[in-house]
Amino acid sequence: MRFPRRDEARLKVAREAALLLYTSQEKEYRQAKTKAARTLRLKVYPSNREVAEELDRLAEEMEGKARADRLIKMRKEALRVMEALREFNPILIGSVWRGTAHRNSDVDIEVYAEDPKVVTEKLRKKGFKVLRSERKSTGRDEDEGSPHIYLWSEGGFEVELTIRPPEMQGKRRRCEVYGDYIVGLDVERLRKVLEEDPLRRFLPK
Known part of the structure; x- marks a missing residue:
C-alpha cells in the first residue's frame, strides 16, 4: 500500500x-x-x-554539460596520481568512481601502506603539492584513525588519499550510501574506462 x-x-x-x-x-x-x-x-x-x-x-x-567534462578531467587526474603511487595498489573510490561527481566533489583514492610518510614522500618526489595530512575518525570501524593525505592536483582538484594497512587490501566493505560493495577502479581498469567509456557510471540497479 x-x-x-x-x-x-x-x-x-x-x-x-x-x-x-x-x-x-x-x-x-x-x-x-x-x-x-x-x-x-x-x-x-x-x-x-x-x-x-x-x-x-x-x-x-x-x-549541465560542464559536469560531464569535469568528471573526465577528474578521472584523468586520478589516474595520474594513481600511476605515481602504483606500488601502493591505489583504488579510485567515491563519486569520481561512481560517475556522480559534482563541482564540489574531490577525488577519493585508497592506497595501502604501513607508513603514510612513505606515501607523502613519494608524492612530493613526483612533484605533487601535498596540502596536509591528518588522522580523522568517521565513526566507522574500518576508518577509525585512518591517515588521510590531501593534495592539490595539476588540474585544480583536491585529492584525498586514505591510507589503509596492507592487510585490508581486498577486504569487502559496503557503501553507506548505495548499500552495495565498494569495488572501485585500479589503475588498469580506470585507464580502460577512460579509453572506452569515460563517463561510465558504477551504480547499483
Whole structure:
C-alpha cells in the first residue's frame, strides 16, 4: 500500500538534504537529513540512496554539460596520481568512481601502506603539492584513525588519499550510501574506462 503524502514528504526532505550537501553546508548524509527534516518540520527520513539520487539530479540541473567534462578531467587526474603511487595498489573510490561527481566533489583514492610518510614522500618526489595530512575518525570501524593525505592536483582538484594497512587490501566493505560493495577502479581498469567509456557510471540497479 502506497502513502503518497509520506512519499512526497520523503522526497522533500531528500531534496533539501541534497541541497545542503551540494552547497557544502553539510558534509555527512546523516546531518544533512536531520537538518533538512528540521527545516521542513517533517518527521520523515529518506535513505542515503534517496538523498544521493536527488543530489545527482540537482547537480545535473545546475551544471549541465560542464559536469560531464569535469568528471573526465577528474578521472584523468586520478589516474595520474594513481600511476605515481602504483606500488601502493591505489583504488579510485567515491563519486569520481561512481560517475556522480559534482563541482564540489574531490577525488577519493585508497592506497595501502604501513607508513603514510612513505606515501607523502613519494608524492612530493613526483612533484605533487601535498596540502596536509591528518588522522580523522568517521565513526566507522574500518576508518577509525585512518591517515588521510590531501593534495592539490595539476588540474585544480583536491585529492584525498586514505591510507589503509596492507592487510585490508581486498577486504569487502559496503557503501553507506548505495548499500552495495565498494569495488572501485585500479589503475588498469580506470585507464580502460577512460579509453572506452569515460563517463561510465558504477551504480547499483
